[in-house]
Amino acid sequence: MKKLITTRQLIFILLISLCSLKVLFLPSLLVKEISRDSYLFFFIMLLLDFLVLLVFLLLSKKFPELSFYEIMQKFFGKVIAKIIMTLFCLFFLTKCWAVFQSNYIYLNENLHTSIQWYTFSIPLLIVVFYMSTFGVNAFARLIEIMFPVVLMGFLLSFFIGLFRADFTELLPICENGFFTNFSTIYRFSFWFGDYLIFIVFLGNIKPDKKFNLKIVISTLVGIVMMTVFMMIVFSVFSYSTVCHTNSISDIMQILPSSSDIGGFDWIIILIWDIGLFLYFTLNVLGAFYCIRQVLPKFNQQIIVCILLAIILGANLFSHFDIIHTVEIIKQYVSYFSIAMQYAFPILFLLFSFFNKSDKNAKNETGNFSSDPLGDKSKNKGEIYKGKLQPKIKQSDSIKQLVNIKSKVNSKIKFCITSKKKEQKC
């Protein structure tokens, strides 16, 4: 039985992926390059991400019953679809690597100064990769439980900063000119493009009424909140971050009035750790989903072990020189990420216009329901029995229609065969 994620769960997933990676490591990197206008960069990149999300929403609307891999097969054929899935798997693995590094830096600088990389990494990787075998549905439920906690952490950070922010520090905007500031921003694109995770959920969503509207509104609210949060961060810490360590939790600790919020500080730190963990698991799920499409006959546990070994190896390689790792990401991985994050969605958009919608096919099979669940409606029916009854009746009427069709067809066949016999005679 296919299990589906609800619109609410999807919204939480999108919001978690919107904020988790960006708040810890990126602000301090950006401040060193773009200074106080970094929030503008954030806003532009988030809007770009939003456009990518719209492409995926379009795909989900046009092909509601198809998974991402099936859509790719429809667009490009089996071989190219597998290549695309492999590329996405690599992309998610790279993200995992980056998240892993960010998490380690963040812990090492703030929470757990004496932690060894292996003490940190091995349990984390084992838990994350084991959880990725639970599947999308279990993860969506986990996000549903944890989202209020992460939201609380975000709001705490937000309001603590808001009361201390002086927004005049952000003025004048683009003092050195817009293009001078933003000529090198593509190098930071890797920290964005989180909505690509939508590909895991295509075909697995149980859409509500006004599904698209809900997703769009919640994402826009998230983007606005995130931008304001970044305005707060850059207005308060625009100069101080250069002399300090890399993550935002450290920035929070060097607040002039940190003694007031000392009690809250560790709560915020803990909550960001939860956010990062969820984001990490999300990307592992993405990588796992993609590789499973490429190698469908392989044992799941073997695939998980291979992915685990790849990430562990990459971290073993990079943990000795983290700054160098960041440079690698900025220089080389950024091109790859631009291709995956923006070029591919544009391609999908173009191909979606040239391909027929899946709805006609659905009607041919007699599914009148707007719910693109198929099998899942049964699943839902077990839980929400009362609401399902009309659909069952509809399906009965569909059966009648199919019966009529088959009877007519058989009569025609009979006519043709009898004619042939007569002709033979």
Add this chain to the structure above:
Amino acid sequence: MENLETRVKNLKEELHNSSDIIIKKISNGKNDVFVIFIDGIVEQQELNLNILAPLYKFKSFKNCSLEDIKTGIVNFSNAEIIEPKDIQNNLLRGYALLFIDGDERALGFNVIHYDGRTVQEPPTSAVINGPREGFVENIKINVSLIRKRLVCKHLKIEDLTVGKRTQTSVKLLYLDDIADKKIVQEVKDKINKIDIDGVLDSYYIGTFLENKPNSIFRQVGSCEKPDIACSKILEGRIAIIVDGSPIVLTVPLIAFEDFQSSNDYYSEPHKASTLRILRIIALIMSVYLPGMYIALRLYHYKVLPLKFLVTVVNSTQNLPFNPFLEILFIIVLFDVLFEASLRMPKYLGIAVSIVGALILGDTAVQAGLVSHPGVMIVAMSGITIYILPNQSSQVSLLRFIFALVGGVLGLHGLILASMFLFGYLANFDSFNTPYLAPLAPYISNDQKDFIFKENLTQMTTRPESIPNMQEVRMNNDMLYKDKKDKKDNKDNENKTNKKVLKQSDSIQNKLKPAKEKSISKDKKLKEQNKQNNPENEDRKDNFEI
């Protein structure tokens, strides 16, 4: 056929000549009858007065059949003819069996009587308000306690027998018009598949019903009070009563069931809500407190507020153990004391707990082996474990694991362990019911009786998280809404039927020209055939006629 006396003796021999098997020979005239029963599990007075006494008074059993004795001689209505293959089983269950010459069958008298407890309040589910009756070990009494409350024709009771040697009777109770048929069937299938020598308690059945029997988390609910069992049955669950056990199992189970107490339903909603929040806080404290204390003291003392840090440091100076070992030592000490007090006689147990908790704890602190905060933390988490008695074994294990993780990986480890725990629970399903419902997946309708309990008048529907066939449970506004929904559904149905008819019409219209063509072609062919072979056509017509 063998002699009657040897038959009875053989039967006793088959049961290894057990000393409690009593054989009574009643000789009236030439024909004898034998009555055989097991001492101790039959109602002796009833047997003597209503069965044996009339038999002794009867003059002759000549030409008497078992049916004659059943209807004419014995003054006992609860009697039945037992086939030879069932004789042994019925004797062991407590039937008194009567044998006559010339008949292989036996006449069985249901005089089963087991001594047991009377109905009383269960010790682990004591309430301030509400009914105080609890289940006992007798299955019949347990069923009657539920029947008394659910006077409803839809209450269905199904009998099953489990255990090759114990032949334990198991009863499934559910409301036929509410409980989900698939779940009922699944439960029945699982119980029927049990191939075990003996079932001594409902726990045995519960283990077989679980999808993941090695998990530390329960997947089958339990209750000790008929009012709780009835409320669960009314929600669409299935109750499983096992003979010899005062614990009634219920499926499906959701994790938050244990946060609900029967007291909540017999008191004001605001009070129930407050208590539920307290229970959640208590659970969090019991699991996280020792681990958190170790993590903060070992790795993250900087994040503590200064005044608190000073207090802790002052009281933990000069301790020989580090906080990790200290807390583990206290946890083990307290758990040993708890086990000892359980195993000892009641009054000695109280003395042991006083000596252990007060004197030993205080002396250990004064000796400088453990600190005051350490004892306090473990004591607090130890007490809060028993706020949810059904979850106590799981929670105490989790407390230990979290203390270990906190000691090794600090707060990061605690977060990791929590994520794993929640992820694992989120992946759990008990009979198609998400274990963490109605939190994950979030079911808005079920929030009425989740952390915050609403007034009884507002709980008009059954929980959606439990699969059921009737959503509405209360006849007020909701019923009106239900009617309206039904009407809407009917309208929708009519619309869809019309659509279907239209579509079928359109298909038929599309097919009409093809049909007409084929018919016209047929006619033409026939005419051609007629013209070519007039004889064949005549034969065909004859054949058709």
